[in-house]
Amino acid sequence: MTFLSSLAILSLLWTGVCLSILNRKYGLPPSIILEPKPYYCSLPACDIGDTVTIYFKVEEKIKIRCNASGRPDVTYKWTKDNLDFDTESPRVSVENGKGSLKITNASKADNGIYQCFATNTKGTALSKKANVVMTINDVFKSVIRPERRDVNEGMPLSLKCKQPHVVPKPNVYWTFVEDYSTAQPPIITNDKRVAIDYEGTLHFANVKKSDVKGEGKFVCNMHNGVYRTSSEGEDKIVNVISSESVNGVSLLWRSDASVLGLKNGKAKFMCIFAGKATPDIVWKRKGGIKLNNRMKVSEHGQELIIEDLEFADKGEYECSATNDVRPTPVVATFTLQVEARPYFVKEPKDVIIGVEENAEFFCMVEGIPAPDVNWFINGQPINEAPPNPRRTIQKDRLVFKNVTDGDSQVIQCKASNKHGSLMADVYLNVLALKALVTDGPGKVKVAEGNSVTLKCEHNGKPDPALKWMKNNVQPLNTDRYEFTHNTVLIKDVLKKDNGKYTCISSNRFGSDNKTGELIVRKKTKVTLRPVERSLAYGEGAIFNCLATSDPSEQQFLEKLWYKNGERINNNDDDGNIQILENGDTLSIVKTSSKDSANYSCVADNKVDSDTGISQLKVKAPPEPPEGLTIKTCGNLKVTLFWRPGFDNYMPISNYVIYSKTNYDNDYKKINETLGTVSEYEQKLSAFANYTFQIKARNQLGESVFSNITPICSTKAAIPEQHPTNVRIVENMTGKLVIEWDPVEPIDQNGPDFKYVIITQDKAGNKKSYEVTDWKTTRKEIDVNNIYKEYKVQVKAVNSKGEAAIPPLVYTGHSGMGVPTVVPGNFEVDPDAPYTHETIGLRWDAVDMSEETMQGKFDGYKIRYWHMDKPDKVKEIQVEVPGTNKKGRRKRRQATAESKIRRTVRLPPNADLQLDVVARNTYLDSNGSNKINITTPEGVPGPVQSLESMYRSGHFVKIKWEKPKEENGEIIGYDIEYEEIIGLGVDKESIPVQSEPEWVAERKQYEFGVPGLELNTNYRIKVWAKTKTGRGDIEFVDVKTAAENMPTVPLILDALPAKTSINVTWQINKGDVAGYHYFVEYRKYGEHKFQSGPPEKRNTWSVIHNLTSGSSYEVKVVAESGKFKARSEIRLVTTAKTDEVASAVYNAEWFIIMMVVLALLILILFIVCLVKRSRGDKYHVQEKEKLRGLENDEKKTAQYNGFNDNGETQPLAGSPDDYDKGPLESDKDSLEEYADPDPSRFNEDGSFIGQYGAEKMTASDVAAPSAMHTFV
Structure with missing residues (x-):
């Protein structure tokens, strides 16, 4: 808002205040300030033009509002139907001081049109008219015998509602009453198949059996909003006769073909069609004109409503309907005419003037048909009012010339046509007042070169003239000055314009004046202006600003910062924007795209200001596309259109298109386009509702989502294709099992989707099955046979039919059974080597035919288990040449094997029992004869949980747990270390004489590696070993400490x-x-x-x-x-x-130790007794030697079921329970090491080798451990 416009507003306000004071002093014609208000009616039609509608109930009170302003005080009178109304009646009263009319104990006789007249010595004002109407609340006539209707299923049905006479018009609705004991029966709502017309008739496009439940009845209901009551009409009993008929489209009901609407009002059209399937309805405007956004089609398509009518809406509209039976549309046409009630183009306003001045009142009115315009003076037609030679009517104006103080009056302009009337009630107030200056120029400061306005508020009637003087001697009359009725504008102020200024107001009744002072200051200047910046988002931006001002105003100088014209406060944007150094600096800590703007520094001292402007361009991901909409939608494709959003100073490279259907939970990316396009066409699936969103992308990233488009709906169609990946699963004996991939809802293309499965056996017998749940993708069919051939088809079907492409035929079998043959003579192969890693086995081959295998032969399976764990069976698959892994026959070899021989890997150091089975694809035969084997001791797996505990400059304390796979008796651990150089390790690996300490409470070994260099990377390696040899390596990488402060103990x-x-x-x-x-x-x-x-x-x-x-x-x-x-x-x-x-x-602790010691002695005594009673152990090995087994204990290649970690932390895992005690040292110290290092310390206060123990003998047997085996 500019300074001049602010002055203008203040001037008008001051003038209004002064006139209000004058009106109270000199009088004011009456003016209606409280009009009649509608009652029991909230519709717009209840308050239109110059009339409002008031409904009343018999014996209630009627109140019609009226109040007017004016001086002297006004008096009131009322008319009814244009005749004076007697307000002295006992039932009638007028509210003191206001004029509102009250009628008690109202009756039909009080119907009529009322109007209020407010009068004082200055004239008479008229209120709006009040149309007072008595309400009527008749109820439905009682019916003894309800109407009965028989209708075939699928045929149309219309049920009429005979409404009683009710004022105002009630709301009509239908319910279905199944049981009168129900408190609130369900209301029948409009949908695509069911609709209620404007007359209250209920229509069914096609009747369904489900429309009628039991002995229920359709009931028409009426709700009276005035009385807040509902009443029920007659019952309609409908009997629906079962039928599977389909019908084409026919017009069941339509609203009037010719509709007259009024400007700014509403027009409605309705079409209700019959047919099965339910018709689809389309509305359009003839002449190829598209429906605009004021023209709304109802949710279910039966109604077109045009809001806020315009003359351009005149024309023809049509509704058309089709269904699958009748694709040719049935059409109904409507003609709309648009006319208008009278409305003002320029309406009259109140006029206050002085004597001998002129006044004019405009009454420019339009309407269709053209309205008649009539003038009234103080409520009287102008031709009946006292004559006035200074008053003339000029077309659409009423003119008064050279008025006198007796010409004050109230003027009414009334326009009417067949659609209604419109009235304006204004006054003419004539005053005779001496000129008076109410507010003078005052003291004003201005900077050189600027413009300044000096004001002089004055009034009087007739309007006084105003002139200006400088220093009481020099009149202002050059081109540098511009005058209005109460101001003077001095342009391009100079230093010499300093001085005293006097305004003089005068009219025929006298004059008045006031004096003010103008002070001219030096101009304020921004000497250092902010510089334009361009940077990437996330970077900081700084703008600087310095300024000078007149020395007398320097103390008031401040610097203000604005962004795109809006004031910036310190610490805006959560502190991201900061004003520093008393306004000299603006800092943006971390920029984003929203910071791109014009930044201005305003130096202001309350007298004048100067501005420095800079632009900040933040390169950032783009803004989202704007105005995304659907350009076309139909024929299973959509065209999108959008406008590019701002690119944030980096060109848009791509648009990313996302879609969502009514089957999706979220939007999915479907495609990308180049950044130069603004349209995109996408193919759609049938029977889905689509919406779309778009993101823009540039080199710096993607925008947020655009707006969501309106819905694009596609019609139902047959499925695009049949289910894919159909397979016959042969794993259930006595059943034919069929599986397929699901057809997702988006691909089903229509309602009532289902799968149809067709099976055919070798004899040609066909059967069909249906699956109605699309998520179910498996069908199990009882066939009561084993492994018989079938041909299978799986179809996709919906209400429109099945997919057009014929389904593929798949061949498979019913479920396999347990093989009827068993491998024989299972034994150890005497010709194969027997080591701690491998053993040779052999057995008799079986008949591999489908009859004996009851399925496809798929090889053999060797099963083994530990003698003490017979429930934990492990298996080794054995393939046979001539079959692949899925059991299908390969090319037959010349001769079949009579004996099957295989070398397998079994767990070392274990007592095992084995057998062999023949197998088809899914099932195993019974087991062969069982054999017992004791496998030799092997090498262990890697140690577990190897990691460093702590370190110094010359040693590292490490810990580990026993290997998960001991594979024999652990007789010790080898420890070596090597320096890590760069990305590799030193070739020299230094062994350490290892005597690790077993820490029982933590179930782990600990060892300090000595002799290391300061601040050096090492790889420390650990192996467990048995008598067979060293096991798999495990290592940890660690760096020794530099010589610095140790950790506080x-x-x-x-x-x-x-x-x-x-x-x-x-x-x-x-x-x-x-x-x-x-x-x-x-x-x-x-x-x-x-x-x-x-x-x-x-x-x-x-x-x-x-x-x-x-x-x-x-x-x-x-x-x-x-x-x-x-x-x-x-x-x-x-x-x-x-x-x-x-x-x-x-x-x-002492008591517990004594109790534990006593228990240990007791257990030792019991063990000794058991040993003596059992005697020597029998070894199975003697029997196995008869079959060619040898208990060799040869060293073999290492076997490891775990991967090396290679990281500084050891492999994860939990320690096993141990059957043997830890290996202990018989040495008492580590004094043999050259480096007297703290590696001697352990955690729990003990020391390595404090106690000695005897070594285990080589004949001791280690606990068995499982190992994976392969053929």
Whole structure:
């Protein structure tokens, strides 16, 4: 809003205030300010033109509103049907001070048209007319015997509703009453097949059996909105006779062929068609004119409604209907004429003037037919009003010239045609007032070169003249000045324009003046303007701005920032936009496409301002396409049209098209187009509702989705194709099992979709089956035979028929049975090698015919299980030349095998039982004879959970768990390390004399690898080994620490004795360990700490020679070269002499240890007794030697069922339970290592090799372990 327009608005407001004061002082003609209001009627037709409609109930009260303003106070009178109405009647009253009319105990006699007249000495004003109408609430006539109708299923039906006389018109609806005990029977709603016409008749395009339930009846109902009551009409009983007939289209009912509508009103047309299938209805306008967005077709197609009528809507409209029986459309045509009630083109306004001035009142009215226009003075026709020689009618104007103070009056202009009437009620108020200046120029500041407006609010009647003086001597009369009735505009202000300005207002009754001052300042200038920027989104942007101003106004100077003309506040956009340094800088921390704009810096001192403008272009993903719509929809294809959105300064390369149907949960990408196109055509499936969205893409990314298109619907059609991937599954004995891929809803193309399965046996017998659930893709048919040939077809069918392409014929068999033959003479092959990895087996071949196999022969299956786990059976598949993996016969060989021989891999070190079966594709025969085998010991698999625990500069502590596959007795572990150089490893692998420690509570081995270099990458490798050899490798990559501060130790416990304290600490995984650890201690209250002996291997230390019953402060120190890390201080009190014994004998751990020791002795005694009673063990190996088995213990190639990890962390897995104890060391220290390293430490305070144990003997048998086998 400009400064001048602001002044103009303020001037008008001030003028209005002044006139209001003058009107109260000098009088004002009456003006209606409260018009009659409709009652019991909310329709637009109840308040049109100069008449409102008021409904009333008998014996209720009627109130017609009326109130008017004016000075002196107005008086009121009422007319009824253009005659004076007696307001003195006992039932009638007029509201004091307002004029509203009240009638009590209303009756039919009160029907009529009422109007209010408001009068004072200045004239008479007229209200709108009130058409007062009594309501009528008749009910349906009672019917003793309901109407009965018989109708064939599929035929049309119309049920009429004989409505009583009701005012105003009620709402008619139908219900179906199955049981009168139901409180609210369901209302019948319009759909494509059922509709209610404008007369209340219920129509069925075709009747269905489901329309009638039991002995129910159709009932017409009427709802009266005034009384808020509903009443039921006569019952209609319909008997639907079963029939499968189909019918073409016929017109069942239509609204009037000729319709007269009024401008800005509504026009309605309705067509109801009969037919089975239910007809599809299409509306169009003749002459090829498209229906516009004011023309709406109802949801189910029977009605066309045109809102807000225009003259251009005049013309012919037609509805047409077709169905599958009659594709030729049945058409009904309507003619629409559009006329208009009278409406103002230019209506009269109130006029306030001074004596001897002129006034004119416009009454420009149009309508169809052309309305008659009549003038009234104070409610009287102008030709009946007192004559006035200064008053003339000029076409559509009423003119007054040289008025006097006695010409004040109220003027009515009334226009009418056959559609209604329109009235305007305005006044002429004539005043005689001396000129008066109510607000002068005041004190105004302006900058050089700008323009300034000085105002002078003044009034008087007649309108006074206004002139301006400078410094009381110089009149303003050059071209530099522009004048209005109350202002002067000075253009291009100069310094010399400083001075005093006086405005003088005068008319015939006198004059008045006021003086103000104009102060001219130097112009404000932006000296450093923001620079245009272009950058990629996500980058920051900074704009700078500096300015100068007149020294007298410098203190008021401030810099304001605007984005596209809108003020920017500091920390807008959640702090992303910031105004810094007192407005000198605008910072955008992280730009996005929404930041592309014109940025302006405005330097303002309240006198003038200057602006610096810059443009920021942020290159970003584009904005979404605009105005996406459907250009054409039909014939199973759609054409989309859109306008490109803003590209955000990077050209649009592609548009990505997405679609969604009523079968989809979300939008799916269907295609892409080039960024230069704005149309796209897509093929569609039948019987679906489609909507579309589009994204735009440039080099920086994709836009968000565009708007969603309107729905594009396609009609039903036959399925496009039959189900694919049909297969006959032969896995169920006695059944023919058929499977296929589902036909998704989008491909079903119509309602009532189903699968039809046709089967034919070898004898030519055909059978048909239906599956109505499209998700069901399997059919199991009882055939009571085994492996018989069938031909199968699977069809896709809907209400329109089956797919046009004939379905493929598939050949297969009914389900297979259990083979009737069993392999014989299963035994160990004496001619094959027998090692810890492989063994040779042989057996008699079986008859492979389909009759004996009851299906297709598919080879053999060797089954084995551990003797102590007979329920855990493992299998080895054996293929036979002449069949493929699916059991189909290959080219026959010249001779058939009589003996089948195979070498297989079995788990090492295990007592096993085996048999062999013959198999067809799905089933196995009974098992052969069983044989027992004891396999030799093998090599173990990789260790589990290998990882580093902690490290220092010269050693790494690692841990691991036993191999999952021990494959014999683990006799030890090999550990080597090698330096990692670049992406490879050093060729030299250094072995370590390994004596790992078994940590029972964690079920893992731990070992410190010594002799390492500072800050170096190593690969540490671990192997488990049995007597057969070393197993599979596992390794972990780790880097030693640089020489720096070790990790602060964590004290776990400090156990006091009489004269000593045992301190235990913890080194966690990933910690940097110290070169050694020691305990510092002091008696509580003393200043100096003493140091205990250094520990390089243990994580505990005992401090001796302490005083009993004293408190000591202890802490653990980790030392590595010049670095020391100290733990927190722990306060501990040594025990007194009598407390030590008591603490031991009553300690919970001591009691538990004694109980466990007693239990172990008891178990050992029981085991010894059992051993003595059983004697020697019988070995199956003796029997196997008779059949050519040898219990060789040869070293073989490694077998590993796990993959090497190769990462710095070990393979995942959980440790197994162990039957054997851990291998233990008989050495007490690691002093043989050259590097006196903290690798000697473990976590739990013990040390490696503290206790010795005897070695296991070679004859000890390890626990069995499973292994995978292959032919």
